[in-house]
Amino acid sequence: xxxxxxxxxxxxxxxxxxxxxxxxxxxxxxxxxxxxxxxxxxxxxxxxxxxxxxxxxxxxxxxxxxxxxxxxxxxxxxxxxxxxxxxxxxxxxxxxxxxxxxxxxxxxxxxxxxxxxxxxxxxxxxxxxxxxxxxxxxxxxxxxxxxxxxxxxxxxxxxxxxxxxxxxxxxxxxxxxxxxxxxxxxxxxxxxxxxxxxxxxxxxxxxxxxxxxxxxxxxxxxxxxxxxxxxxxxxxxxxxxxxxxxxxxxxxxxxxxxxxxxxxxxxxxxxxxxxxxxxxxxxxxxxxxxxxxxxxxxxxxxxxxxxxxxxxxxxxxxxxxxxxxxxxxxxxxxxxxxxxxxxxxxxxxxxxxxxxxxxxxxxxxxxxxxxxxxxxxxxxxxxxxxxxxxxxxxxxxxxx
Amino acid sequence: xxxxxxxxxxxxxxxxxxxxxxxxxxxxxxxxxxxxxxxxxxxxxxxxxxxxxxxxxxxxxxxxxxxxxxxxxxxxxxxxxxxxxxxxxxxxxxxxxxxxxxxxxxxxxxxxxxxxxxxxxxxxxxxxxxxxxxxxxxxxxxxxxxxxxxxxxxxxxxxxxxxxxxxxxxxxxxxxxxxxxxxxxxxxxxxxxxxxxxxxxxxxxxxxxxxxxxxxxxxxxxxxxxxxxxxxxxxxxxxxxxxxxxxxxxxxxxxxxxxxxxxxxxxxxxxxxxxxxxxxxxxxxxxxxxxxxxxxxxxxxxxxxxxxxxxxxxxxxxxxxxxxxxx
Numbered sequence: 082x083x084x085x086x087x088x089x090x091x092x093x094x095x096x097x098x099x100x101x102x103x104x105x106x107x108x109x110x111x112x113x114x115x116x117x118x119x120x121x122x123x124x125x126x127x128x129x130x131x132x133x134x135x136x137x138x139x140x141x142x143x144x145x146x147x148x149x150x151x152x153x154x155x156x157x158x159x160x161x162x163x164x165x166x167x168x169x170x171x172x173x174x175x176x177x178x179x180x181x182x183x184x185x186x187x188x189x190x191x192x193x194x195x196x197x198x199x200x201x202x203x204x205x206x207x208x209x210x211x212x213x214x215x216x217x218x219x220x221x222x223x224x225x226x227x228x229x230x231x232x233x234x235x236x237x238x239x240x241x242x243x244x245x246x247x248x249x250x251x252x253x254x255x256x257x258x259x260x261x262x263x264x265x266x267x268x269x270x271x272x273x274x275x276x277x278x279x280x281x282x283x284x285x286x287x288x289x290x291x292x293x294x295x296x297x298x299x300x301x302x303x304x305x306x307x308x309x310x311x312x313x314x315x316x317x318x319x320x321x322x323x324x325x326x327x328x329x330x331x332x333x334x335x336x337x338x339x340x341x342x343x344x345x346x347x348x349x350x351x352x353x354x355x356x357x358x359x360x361x362x363x364x365x366x367x368x369x370x371x372x373x374x375x376x377x378x379x380x381x382x383x384x385x386x387x388x389x390x391x392x393x394x395x396x397x398x399x400x401x402x403x404x405x406x407x408x409x410x411x412x413x414x415x416x417x418x419x420x421x422x423x424x425x426x427x428x429x430x431x432x433x434x435x436x437x438x439x440x441x442x443x444x445x446x447x448x449x450x451x452x453x454x455x456x457x458x459x460x461x462x463x464x465x466x467x468x469x470x471x472x473x474x475x476x477x478x479x480x481x
Numbered sequence: 482x483x484x485x486x487x488x489x490x491x492x493x494x495x496x497x498x499x500x501x502x503x504x505x506x507x508x509x510x511x512x513x514x515x516x517x518x519x520x521x522x523x524x525x526x527x528x529x530x531x532x533x534x535x536x537x538x539x540x541x542x543x544x545x546x547x548x549x550x551x552x553x554x555x556x557x558x559x560x561x562x563x564x565x566x567x568x569x570x571x572x573x574x575x576x577x578x579x580x581x582x583x584x585x586x587x588x589x590x591x592x593x594x595x596x597x598x599x600x601x602x603x604x605x606x607x608x609x610x611x612x613x614x615x616x617x618x619x620x621x622x623x624x625x626x627x628x629x630x631x632x633x634x635x636x637x638x639x640x641x642x643x644x645x646x647x648x649x650x651x652x653x654x655x656x657x658x659x660x661x662x663x664x665x666x667x668x669x670x671x672x673x674x675x676x677x678x679x680x681x682x683x684x685x686x687x688x689x690x691x692x693x694x695x696x697x698x699x700x701x702x703x704x705x706x707x708x709x710x711x712x713x714x715x716x717x718x719x720x721x722x723x724x725x726x727x728x729x730x731x732x733x734x735x736x737x738x739x740x741x742x743x744x745x746x747x748x749x750x751x752x753x754x755x756x757x758x759x760x761x762x763x764x765x766x767x768x769x770x771x772x773x774x775x776x777x778x779x780x781x782x783x784x785x786x787x788x789x790x791x792x793x794x795x796x797x798x799x800x801x802x803x804x805x806x807x808x
Contacts, residue, residue, distance in 0.1 A: 311496075315503050318787050320742065321742055403625075415749060416765055429631065438637055438638055438641050
């Protein structure tokens with residue numbers, strides 16, 4: 082046990098699991114919401130380009146001030162409804178560092194102000210006195226300095242509701258945004274869940290299947306053994322990814338269908354290992370003794386043969402998870418998964434389909450890809466460690 | 482009779498035929514056990530009545546199941562796969578233009594990665610603990626744990642966008658050039674896919690060959706060869722490598738089916754005109770005759786490779802052929 086605790090991969094895996102469980106809960110909004118303009122870069126690159134800023138005018142916060150030290154941003158969106166205590170004519174105003182004020186929106190003597198403005202709207206441009214082909218952002222953000230967005234008249238109090246303002250620059254968040262303006266970091270954290278869930282449950286199911294077949298074939302021998310092993314041979318001879326693609330394409334793309342499909346075609350290796358182990362154990366003296374005591378075959382199999390092979394089995398599970406994760410990611414990358422389920426493969430599929438290359442959006446490709454690789458490497462390392470613990474002869478490898 | 486059953490070649494051939502039968506049955510039922518009427522899944526509702534009638538007659542969907550199966554096997558054996566829903570052309574016509582592309586892509590990549598891997602593996606085994614051995618081990622772990630599509634996407638990003646020296650998609654430029662230019666254009670488009678497959682593939686070869694060679698180096702006859710004072714190169718290639726050749730040959734053939742999966746992914750990433758992409762597009766477009774045909778073709782290639790591997794193994798290693806105990 083100590084050897085496992087000393088492995089970096091073990092702690093990496095724990096980190097992934099914790100991040101997968103708790104990470105997505107730290108976000109207030111769902112991962113599907115647009116948080117910034119599409120293909121925003123991460124905040125920590127190209128710091129001379131404009132970042133995305135979000136504000137809300139809420140009760141007790143009737144104006145916001147911010148420093149703007151960049152070129153004019155590509156877009157601004159303002160939306161939401163604010164309710165007031167009394168009927169007034171309210172307006173939303175942007176004040177730039179030169180002291181000029183620009184009217185963004187207003188109501189006509191109501192108890193509320195509803196705003197739904199996008200910087201690219203025709204009506205918005207016309208309202209600013211621009212032609213539909215002009216860029217209003219140059220008008221709104223002419224210089225660097227301190228800007229204020231506030232409600233007018235100044236004694237206005239918001240009773241409830243909020244007006245959200247988002248200045249959509251070209252940088253946002255830890256890992257930027259994708260083609261729909263979603264937070265890539267949030268998607269990345271959600272992807273951990275799917276990879277671990279599918280990888281581990283498919284491997285467990287496959288192991289269950291493989292152990293049953295291996296135990297039965299090894300212990301029963303004879304015709305049963307021959308038939309089962311021929312089935313294994315046949316399944317091994319069918320091309321892997323194509324049959325998975327056909328099954329996923331026909332049987333639906335849900336998560337559990339995927340788990341079942343993956344496990345149907347990955348139990349054969351375990352079955353062979355367990356069978357050969359059982360074959361050698363079957364002839365050992367303690368099994369003969371058990372038989373002489375009148376133990377039933379099922380008792381011998383599950384109370385004695387199975388625990389004997391448990392260490393090897395654990396290593397097998399750890400070594401099997403990466404291939405299940407890779408297969409899931411591959412199918413999702415090919416577009417054969419449920420588009421509503423966010424997984425790393427799906428993220429790469431969308432990055433590929435929406436031209437992350439033509440825009441150079443590396444932050445859409447590297448996080449999911451590195452995530453998959455790291456998880457796989459962690460499981461491989463863990464599996465090798467478990468294997469060495471089960472069979473110390475492997476330590477240092479047969480090749481040393 | 483019993484002699485025939487025990488015969489190695491006979492057993493292998495029967496085994497392959499059984500796999501072929503299973504593939505046929507799978508292929509037959511997969512597209513028929515879906516919920517609902519099989520007719521509605523095979524025949525697109527937007528088809529004209531004549532086309533429906535034509536397809537009905539072609540697939541014999543009004544016949545009993547066993548007759549359908551007979552007709553189905555007959556059509557597959559004669560490569561008459563029916564019409565594609567998407568392109569309205571015979572599926573075989575569609576496949577025929579794609580097979581050479583896929584064979585070229587996989588064949589070249591496979592040969593290059595095997596040759597490079599074997600050479601590096603031998604060299605790594607010769608110089609234990611050298612920088613080369615570390616490179617080999619690293620390349621091996623890359624090919625085991627990095628998803629191929631991720632590596633290819635990164636390559637595409639580097640050589641298609643950051644340093645745009647290779648095309649981002651396609652097997653040929655649009656419009657395609659003619660004459661010798663077309664060949665160069667094709668090779669130019671194929672360079673990055675082949676390079677990526679070699680990068681992903683040579684590591685596992687190198688590790689496999691390295692481990693084999695290390696085992697061989699500890700044999701007594703190598704010691705004898707050294708004691709005889711043979712030149713190091715002769716010991717390396719003439720003795721050690723020669724002795725490790727049978728498992729390498731078998732591995733070579735056994736690895737062939739595995740790269741078919743690579744075809745699907747690679748052709749999708751680079752948007753190439755090939756069988757793998759055709760299979761994916763057919764599945765995504767619910768083009769069942771085309772998907773069935775592409776799957777059947779890939780399965781046939783796999784079965785042939787496995788059978789050839791068995792035969793080669795039997796030829797180079799008489800112990801296998803002459804009835805060893807299977808355990």
